[in-house]
Amino acid sequence: MDKTLLRTTGAAVAGALVTLAIVAIISSTRPQPTAPSTVAPTAPAAPAAASSPREPRKFEDVVVSTEWLAQNLDNPKVRVIEVSVVPGLYERGHIPGAVNFVWTTDFVDTVSRNIIAPERFQELARAAGINNDTTIVLYGDNNNWFAAWGAWVFRQYGAEDVRLLDGSRSKWEAENRELSTRAPSYPPGDFTVRQRGDLRVFLPDVLKVVRGEDNRVLVDIRSPDEFSGKIFAPEGFQELAVRAGHIPGAVNVPWKQALREDGTFKSVEELRKLYADAGVDGSKPVITYCRIGERASHTWFVLSEILGYQVALYDGSWTEYGNSVGVPIANPAGTIWGVK
Amino acid sequence: MLRYGSAALVCVALLAGAYLLQATPGRGASAALSLLIGAALGVAFERGRFCFFCIFRDFIEQRNAGPLYAILMALAVSGVGYAIVFGAFLPNPASGRLAPDAHIGPVSPALVVAGLAFGIGMALSGACISGHLYRLGEGSGYAPLALAGSLIGFGVGFGTWNWLYVTTIADAPVVWLPHWIGYGGSLLLHLTILGILALLLLRHVPPLPPRPIRQLDITYLREALFRDRWNPLVTGAVVGIIGVVAYLRIEPLGVTAQLGSVARTVMNQAGWLPARLNGLDSFAGCATQVVQTITDNGWLIGGLALGAFGAALLAGRFQPAWPRAGGSVTALLGGVLMGWGAMTALGCTVGTLLSGIAAFALSGWVFGVAVFTGVWCGIALRLHRWT
Numbered sequence: 001m002d003k004t005l006l007r008t009t010g011a012a013v014a015g016a017l018v019t020l021a022i023v024a025i026i027s028s029t030r031p032q033p034t035a036p037s038t039v040a041p042t043a044p045a046a047p048a049a050a051s052s053p054r055e056p057r058k059f060e061d062v063v064v065s066t067e068w069l070a071q072n073l074d075n076p077k078v079r080v081i082e083v084s085v086v087p088g089l090y091e092r093g094h095i096p097g098a099v100n101f102v103w104t105t106d107f108v109d110t111v112s113r114n115i116i117a118p119e120r121f122q123e124l125a126r127a128a129g130i131n132n133d134t135t136i137v138l139y140g141d142n143n144n145w146f147a148a149w150g151a152w153v154f155r156q157y158g159a160e161d162v163r164l165l166d167g168s169r170s171k172w173e174a175e176n177r178e179l180s181t182r183a184p185s186y187p188p189g190d191f192t193v194r195q196r197g198d199l200r201v202f203l204p205d206v207l208k209v210v211r212g213e214d215n216r217v218l219v220d221i222r223s224p225d226e227f228s229g230k231i232f233a234p235e236g237f238q239e240l241a242v243r244a245g246h247i248p249g250a251v252n253v254p255w256k257q258a259l260r261e262d263g264t265f266k267s268v269e270e271l272r273k274l275y276a277d278a279g280v281d282g283s284k285p286v287i288t289y290c291r292i293g294e295r296a297s298h299t300w301f302v303l304s305e306i307l308g309y310q311v312a313l314y315d316g317s318w319t320e321y322g323n324s325v326g327v328p329i330a331n332p333a334g335t336i337w338g339v340k
Numbered sequence: 341m342l343r344y345g346s347a348a349l350v351c352v353a354l355l356a357g358a359y360l361l362q363a364t365p366g367r368g369a370s371a372a373l374s375l376l377i378g379a380a381l382g383v384a385f386e387r388g389r390f391c392f393f394c395i396f397r398d399f400i401e402q403r404n405a406g407p408l409y410a411i412l413m414a415l416a417v418s419g420v421g422y423a424i425v426f427g428a429f430l431p432n433p434a435s436g437r438l439a440p441d442a443h444i445g446p447v448s449p450a451l452v453v454a455g456l457a458f459g460i461g462m463a464l465s466g467a468c469i470s471g472h473l474y475r476l477g478e479g480s481g482y483a484p485l486a487l488a489g490s491l492i493g494f495g496v497g498f499g500t501w502n503w504l505y506v507t508t509i510a511d512a513p514v515v516w517l518p519h520w521i522g523y524g525g526s527l528l529l530h531l532t533i534l535g536i537l538a539l540l541l542l543r544h545v546p547p548l549p550p551r552p553i554r555q556l557d558i559t560y561l562r563e564a565l566f567r568d569r570w571n572p573l574v575t576g577a578v579v580g581i582i583g584v585v586a587y588l589r590i591e592p593l594g595v596t597a598q599l600g601s602v603a604r605t606v607m608n609q610a611g612w613l614p615a616r617l618n619g620l621d622s623f624a625g626c627a628t629q630v631v632q633t634i635t636d637n638g639w640l641i642g643g644l645a646l647g648a649f650g651a652a653l654l655a656g657r658f659q660p661a662w663p664r665a666g667g668s669v670t671a672l673l674g675g676v677l678m679g680w681g682a683m684t685a686l687g688c689t690v691g692t693l694l695s696g697i698a699a700f701a702l703s704g705w706v707f708g709v710a711v712f713t714g715v716w717c718g719i720a721l722r723l724h725r726w727t
Binding site: 087088090091092102105181185236238 | 428429430431437440441588589590591616624630
């Protein structure tokens, strides 16, 4: 080996060691994550019978068309909110003036499995310039899944006028309507949370229905294969239950049946018939559920907001129910612990 | 004449491809734009010979820092652009949230080892992954072997991921400068560091050749654009601008997401993939997925190879050559090392180094230093003598 080569190799090895040392120092001296503040879980809901649902609204008053929204973008009484799952979607182009709500931090608590705490939600809503009389229009990707979840959270915290964009983000895009990359800013609003307890149920409420102590109808909105227990979850989903199947007595109406091919809602008559055929006609209070609660909020929106039935969402859904000890399940496919 | 005709044909093919893509339902403008961004990148890489390995080698072997200025320029320009785009995407960087899908990764010992392996792989195979992609367009015989090797390397990477994730990556800090000092402060620091590096390297720039006074006419333009190697500063600026456009409209530049996805999909179908890749899908970077189709990133690398092909044709640098036996082995081996490194580091010299440093991520700098060190070791050990 000649001297130059030796020198070069020496320098290279020294460089590698220095890099390793820097990283080791950074790794060892990085600050410990601060203990996250815990939020007390919301108290279980009061019996649903205690409060009555509001008068059914006209379809146009809960679902807005792309035309209506395009004409109302400058309306100060209207606030548009995007709730999309894909990161970067809002940032690379959103409906002009729309505010971004991120479902993992703005609609759910980051620590406990719960919806966002009321104080924090009030802050976010005010920062978005929302007042109690603001018309809130939500939209997002994936057929408004998490926009519907957002609508459910807004309604629980007392917002009166909450609407979804018909056809979701994809219809707005398909019509080549205007998109903006600018982040809007609004003067703070004065939205004040008034919490309702009748739009959400917990496991004990569901068990009452299963045991026949409460006369409600359960709607499972997952695919027929998940409902029967043939599969545990659609491919690619991480959150699972150790048991497959459904809650005894539930009826199965997959959420997507409420939509037409183009992603817009079916007509009120069609929707009423769709659910009536499954035994859900509004004569009894309803509970919707799915796997983690987000698709079921879509069906909650259809039944509660569009059809005006008395509906609560069981957001614990199958990932809580199917994992719970000592609760009965229905499993027509006969899969126990993943084996027949 | 044949050269010009073929280059024109490549150009028409790219435009027709972009037109068809934007008219295809479910793909739309983002696929078309990805193809064109890739093509632009291919042209810039080929015309400026923006090959990380050659640039590093010129400096390590000949103490010629001239080409390094292309990288510094690309980082400076894209840093300015990223700061502007970040301001619109995430107005408040102190919120604790990271800018959407920017390549800000965990800084762990695994990142350093991945960078070193990637650098040694570059020396073994004669170029990095993006280098091989553009050399594919120049007819290199080693490029297909190195790229095939990188697919295998990705497979190995998926195999070692869970262990690395649990032991080092999961708890590693994700350091994003703007979180601490804002976009303005980050950009200032970014440009200062690049400026100091540029000043220090000035000593190693060879004297410029005398340039005769020329009439700025069509012949001169043709030669400057299509025949002569672009000035490193021009190349770097063009690459930087393309990087910003890609982040603004599609996703940060990267050339390994589709390669990794192919490896992941094949392994998934063969049942070789671990049932669960812990935490992998929660990091931003050259993310891989099990896919059945060509992603935007696939169109980008396709455009890159085609764009480089067109540029090489015009410059007369399209010289297909059969690989030699010894070189074939090292190209494949180097590819495996690069694939493993790119998988573990969540990107390569483009995805983690360029797009990471431009995004003010510490992971980009750490990976860059490690890659440079790896290349240095590789050259010191004369690993590049076969290719």
